Amino acid sequence: MMKRYVFIHLLLLFVCIGSMQAQINWPHNKKAAVVLTYDDGLPSQLKYVVPQLDAVGFRGTFYLYGKVLKDTDIPAWREVSKKGHELGNHSVYHPCWAKPGSTMSEPCHALQCYSLKEMLLEIQLMNAFLYAIDGKTERSYAYPCGKSGVGEEEIDYSKPMLEAGLVKSARSVYGGVVNKVEDIRLEMAPVVVVANQMKADVLINYVKEAIEKQGICVFLFHGVGDNFHYTVDVVEHQKLIDFLSDHKEELWVDTFLNVMNHIAELKK
Ligand SMILES: [Zn+2]
Numbered sequence: 001m002m003k004r005y006v007f008i009h010l011l012l013l014f015v016c017i018g019s020m021q022a023q024i025n026w027p028h029n030k031k032a033a034v035v036l037t038y039d040d041g042l043p044s045q046l047k048y049v050v051p052q053l054d055a056v057g058f059r060g061t062f063y064l065y066g067k068v069l070k071d072t073d074i075p076a077w078r079e080v081s082k083k084g085h086e087l088g089n090h091s092v093y094h095p096c097w098a099k100p101g102s103t104m105s106e107p108c109h110a111l112q113c114y115s116l117k118e119m120l121l122e123i124q125l126m127n128a129f130l131y132a133i134d135g136k137t138e139r140s141y142a143y144p145c146g147k148s149g150v151g152e153e154e155i156d157y158s159k160p161m162l163e164a165g166l167v168k169s170a171r172s173v174y175g176g177v178v179n180k181v182e183d184i185r186l187e188m189a190p191v192v193v194v195a196n197q198m199k200a201d202v203l204i205n206y207v208k209e210a211i212e213k214q215g216i217c218v219f220l221f222h223g224v225g226d227n228f229h230y231t232v233d234v235v236e237h238q239k240l241i242d243f244l245s246d247h248k249e250e251l252w253v254d255t256f257l258n259v260m261n262h263i264a265e266l267k268k
Contacts, residue, residue, distance in 0.1 A: 023214050024181055024266065030252040032210035033259050034244060035218040036060040037171060037191075039090060039142055041069060044226035046076050048234050050085065056245040059084045061256040063142040063171075066092035066129050074133055081134035086255035089126045089141045089167060095119075096145035114150040119157045123166050139167045140257040142220075146173030148188070158187040169260035171218060177206055179215030181266050189260060191218045196230050200239035203232075207243060211250060216263075218256065 026033055036053070038045045041064040053060050062080065064087055069077075081087050098110035114122075127139055141161065148158040148170075161167060168186070175183075175190020184190060192206050203219070210217035225234035244253055252259070 024179060024216070024263075026214070026252050027262065028252070031214050031250040032207075033216040033252045033254070033262075034207055034210060035216070035254065035256050035259050036221070037063060037088070037142065037219060037256055038221045038224075039063045040065065040094075040222060040228075041073070041077070041090075042223045042226060042228055043073075044223045044228070044231075046073070046080070048224045049221075049237070050080055050083075052234075052238055052241050053085070054083060056241060056248075058241065058244065058253045059086065059255050059258075061086040061088050061140065063088040063090035064130070065090040065094045065144065066126055067094060069129075078133050081136070084255075086140065086257050087130050087134050087136070088256065089123060089130060089139045091144050092122050092126050092129070094144040095122075095150075097147050097149075111145075111147055111150050111154075112152055116150055116155050116157055116160060119150045120161060120164055120166060123161060127166060138257060140255075140260060141167040141170040143170065143173065162187045168257060168264065171220070171256060173220065177209045177213060177215050177217045179210075179213040181263060184216065184260075184263050186260060186264055186267070189218060189256075189263075190216075191220045193220045194222070194230070194232060196232075198232055198236070200236040200243070203236070203240045204243045207240075207247070207251070211247070216259065218259075 038049055038060060045062060062085060077087060093109040095109045095111045098112055148156050150157055158170060169189060170187050171191055172188040173191060173193055176192055178190050206217050222228050222230035224232055224237045244251055
């Protein structure tokens with residue numbers, strides 16, 4: 001009987017230690033981290049998102065890619081950076097995986113056509129482009145179309161990209177809310193993908209999950225209030241921002257780069 005008690009106590013101790021290890025220590029005793037990321041440099045982000053974030057002092061991450069950046073938009077993105085938001089690297093040509101049978105354009109910018117070297121060079125070029133806008137030398141990256149394989153063999157460029165020192169961290173397109181350091185790979189950090197016309201209560205539930213788990217919730221947005229194929233309503237986005245603002249005491253809302261740099265420190 002005694003042996004059984006000792007065994008149960010030991011078991012409970014291990015469970016407690018296990019759950020303690022699972023928790024991430026967030027700065028300033030915050031309970032969770034929330035990262036707001038927006039892809040493709042869409043006009044609605046400048047029009048609606050930046051003012052909504054600025055109004056409550058939040059900093060977001062905007063993943064731009066070279067091909068669609070108009071020179072007339074560059075001063076606006078420079079201002080966005082000056083306010084503390086992050087301009088992230090989303091490549092120059094936004095290469096995706098061409099569907100079987102589709103005609104490849106010339107020059108080809110489908111992922112199948114890239115070598116590892118060419119992909120890394122393109123990321124380097126976009127870094128230089130972004131440096132010309134904001135003067136920053138540290139970058140994070142978002143995989144165009146969520147794919148990290150190049151060439152017909154789908155050679156994974158995620159780790160080589162970090163090893164080459166091109167970016168400090170990169171965002172995936174899956175994974176949801178997590179709360180273990182080991183579940184956050186710097187080259188493929190987990191994310192909550194915001195589906196088309198997703199409502200604020202669904203988004204807020206992810207934040208509540210992060211608070212409950214003392215974890216991290218990285219949102220991947222595209223358009224807000226425009227006609228893009230992935231778009232949330234401006235009002236729904238505002239409701240999420242209001243919720244985050246109302247819970248400022250317990251939430252660390254910051255750029256992807258800043259939060260991932262914290263995770264990188266914890267990994268050391
Ligand atoms: Zn994209």
